[in-house]
Every structure is written in structure tokens, then in C-alpha cells.
Amino acid sequence: MKTKLYLIIALIIIPVLSIANIPIDSTKTNLKKVFTVVLDAGHGGKDPGKHVGHIKESDIALKVVKILGKKLESHQDIKVVYTRRTDKFLELHQRADIANNAKADLFVSVHCNAAAATQAKGNETWVLGIHRNADNLEVVQRENSVILLEEDYKEKYVGFDLNDASSFATNLMTQEEYLDNSIEMGANVQKRFTEDLKRKNRGVKQAGFAVLRLSYMPSVLIETGFLTNREERNFLKSSAGQKKVASSIYNAVLDYQKTRDINLFEVGQVNTSAVIEPAASNVIYKVQISASSKRLDAKSYNFNKLPDISREKDGGIYRYFTGNFSSLKKVSVLHKKAVAKGYKSAFIVFYKNGKRYRL
Numbered sequence: 084m085k086t087k088l089y090l091i092i093a094l095i096i097i098p099v100l101s102i103a104n105i106p107i108d109s110t111k112t113n114l115k116k117v118f119t120v121v122l123d124a125g126h127g128g129k130d131p132g133k134h135v136g137h138i139k140e141s142d143i144a145l146k147v148v149k150i151l152g153k154k155l156e157s158h159q160d161i162k163v164v165y166t167r168r169t170d171k172f173l174e175l176h177q178r179a180d181i182a183n184n185a186k187a188d189l190f191v192s193v194h195c196n197a198a199a200a201t202q203a204k205g206n207e208t209w210v211l212g213i214h215r216n217a218d219n220l221e222v223v224q225r226e227n228s229v230i231l232l233e234e235d236y237k238e239k240y241v242g243f244d245l246n247d248a249s250s251f252a253t254n255l256m257t258q259e260e261y262l263d264n265s266i267e268m269g270a271n272v273q274k275r276f277t278e279d280l281k282r283k284n285r286g287v288k289q290a291g292f293a294v295l296r297l298s299y300m301p302s303v304l305i306e307t308g309f310l311t312n313r314e315e316r317n318f319l320k321s322s323a324g325q326k327k328v329a330s331s332i333y334n335a336v337l338d339y340q341k342t343r344d345i346n347l348f349e350v351g352q353v354n355t356s357a358v359i360e361p362a363a364s365n366v367i368y369k370v371q372i373s374a375s376s377k378r379l380d381a382k383s384y385n386f387n388k389l390p391d392i393s394r395e396k397d398g399g400i401y402r403y404f405t406g407n408f409s410s411l412k413k414v415s416v417l418h419k420k421a422v423a424k425g426y427k428s429a430f431i432v433f434y435k436n437g438k439r440y441r442l
């Protein structure tokens with residue numbers, strides 16, 4: 084009789100204890116929504132982009148995008164929209180319009196690089212930024228120069244000076260809201276190219292690309308490799324190489340989509356007392372307020388007087404955080420405060436066993 088009673092008590096208690104130990108991301112499952120990705124094959128038609136002999140950037144970009152699109156389309160919860168599926172010319176603002184009309188969650192523009200120095204190699208991912216930097220300006224001018232092939236470009240891109248990256252500063256606010264997410268996606272791409280493809284990592288960079296400035300969503304422009312480097316050119320022109328490049332971008336998109344799913348899970352919906360708090364003794368919560376290639380002092384006065392600023396370096400990117408709590412309730416209050424102070428894309432992160440996760 085006594086044994087039976089213990090068994091019944093155990094049957095009641097064990098499930099309760101296991102609920103308390105549920106890892107946070109297992110609670111996200113039925114909150115999935117359709118994730119729309121716009122794939123933009125750079126250049127096309129009268130604008131071949133970079134070309135070495137008969138090898139054209141526009142062709143390679145289109146082939147990679149088609150392979151990538153097919154892989155993504157196999158996921159029920161992913162919708163793929165293409166800016167072009169043939170060798171046609173598109174103006175930069177048309178590409179952004181397609182993405183904006185699709186209300187896309189992510190914009191991915193695929194390109195190939197070139198340099199006067201044939202030994203230059205590796206891949207890099209660009210997000211929109213306003214840093215004036217001579218190295219950046221060269222790539223920006225090349226990718227933006229297509230505007231000169233467009234008719235009436237002076238009316239369409241008012242205030243746009245091809246020789247001055249800082250002229251993009253106007254109208255930047257909207258895209259800046261998405262900057263953290265763009266950097267997140269850029270970091271995923273770089274990680275995949277470096278780990279899967281063993282490419283030289285040239286980093287996530289910020290510059291004033293028109294196609295990124297005009298799209299109102301997290302956006303990246305990927306320079307998949309150098310057509311001027313013999314080894315990378317041979318890789319990029321081969322169908323095996325194109326498959327590998329597409330597969331790395333594919334994995335980066337899935338990595339990114341996963342963090343969005345977790346983010347969909349609103350803090351307010353968490354049953355804090357049952358699920359989170361019992362594990363809180365070894366969890367630290369902070370609010371990520373900003374990510375940038377710019378190094379700022381981790382001081383409250385640099386961040387609108389938010390408290391407990393900390394900084395971490397990830398690759399070439401600095402992440403800035405406010406707060407340091409073991410309570411989800413307290414960090415939620417600070418998160419609201421950060422958003423109210425203008426850090427609209429701020430989000431909560433937590434640290435467990437020395438690793439940082441996004442809530």
C-alpha cells in the first residue's frame with residue numbers, strides 16, 4: 084500500500100519537475116509562420132557585373148540563386164520570391180520594390196567580387212552602413228554604378244552621390260532598425276562560408292549599397308568570391324562550386340530563420356514561474372541593444388543612459404548589451420525601456436553554460 088502511494092506521488096511529481104527543466108526553445112514549436120525570402124541575383128541583361136573573359140558575375144549569381152531557391156522552396160514554411168529568374172536587366176530600386184511588395188522577412192543579394200590584385204580572395208557580406216572607408220567605397224561604387232545604366236537616375240536617386248558613401252545617410256533610419264538582424268544574417272553567412280567552404284573570411288562589412296538602402300527588411304549583399312582570382316573563379320564557374328555556395332547560403336538562411344522562430348515567442352507568453360525561474364540560478368539575461376562594426380566605449384552615456392552596458396566582439400562585429408539579471412521579469416522591464424528609448428530592434432538574450440542564446 085505504501086509503495087503504491089509513493090508510486091502515485093512520484094508519478095505526480097516527476098512530470099512537474101520535467102516541466103521545470105524544459106529548455107526554452109522547445110516551447111516555440113506551434114508559433115511558426117511563413118518566412119519570405121527574396122533572392123536577388125545581382126546584375127543581369129545589359130549589366131553583366133564583373134566579367135573575366137566570358138565568365139560573367141550576372142550568370143554565376145543567377146545560377147547560385149536558382150539552386151538556392153529550389154532548396155529553400157522544399158520547406159513548407161518558406162516562401163521564395165525572385166527579383167529575376169532570367170538574364171534580364173533590373174534597376175536597383177525595382178529589386179527593392181519587389182522585396183518591399185512581398186513584405187519579405189529577408190533580402191539576399193548574390194554577387195561576385197573583383198580586384199586589381201589577382202591574389203585577393205575570400206568572401207564578404209555587406210549590410211547597410213554609413214562608414215566612410217576608401218576600401219569599402221570601391222566595392223560600393225562598383226555595385227552601385229549600375230544606376231548609371233538606368234534612365235533618369237538623377238530623379239530616381241535624389242541626393243545620391245556615387246562617389247560619397249556618406250550621402251546615403253539620409254533615409255537611413257528605416258533600414259537601421261533592421262541593422263542588427265542584417266548583421267546577424269551576415270555573420271551566419273560568413274560562418275558558413277568559412278566553416279563549410281573553408282573560404283577566407285573577409286567579414287561582415289557596412290557600406291552604402293543602394294539595393295540595401297531601399298529595401299525595408301533585414302538585408303544582406305553577399306560577395307561570394309573573386310572572379311579575378313583564378314582558383315575562386317574556377318570554383319564559382321563550376322556547377323559543383325555553385326552548388327556548394329548555394330548550400331552555404333541555404334544553411335545561413337535556415338540558421339537565421341531558426342532565431343526568428345525563437346524571437347516570435349513573446350516574453351509575455353512565457354510562464355515565468357513554472358518554466359524559466361527554476362533554472363534561473365545559472366542563467367543570466369541581458370538586452371542586446373545594438374550591433375555594429377564600430378567600437379564604442381561600453382558606457383551608459385553612449386547608449387541613451389541605459390544601465391549596465393557591456394560589449395562583446397563577434398568576428399568583426401561589436402554587440403552592445405544593457406542589464407545583467409537572473410530574472411526574466413526584470414530583464415523584460417528593461418527591454419521595454421530600451422525599445423522606448425529608441426532601440427526598436429532590441430531583444431533579450433540569455434547566457435547558459437557560457438553560451439549566448441537569443442530569447
Ligand SMILES: [Zn+2]
Nearest residue numbers: 125132194195
Ligand atoms: Zn555585383
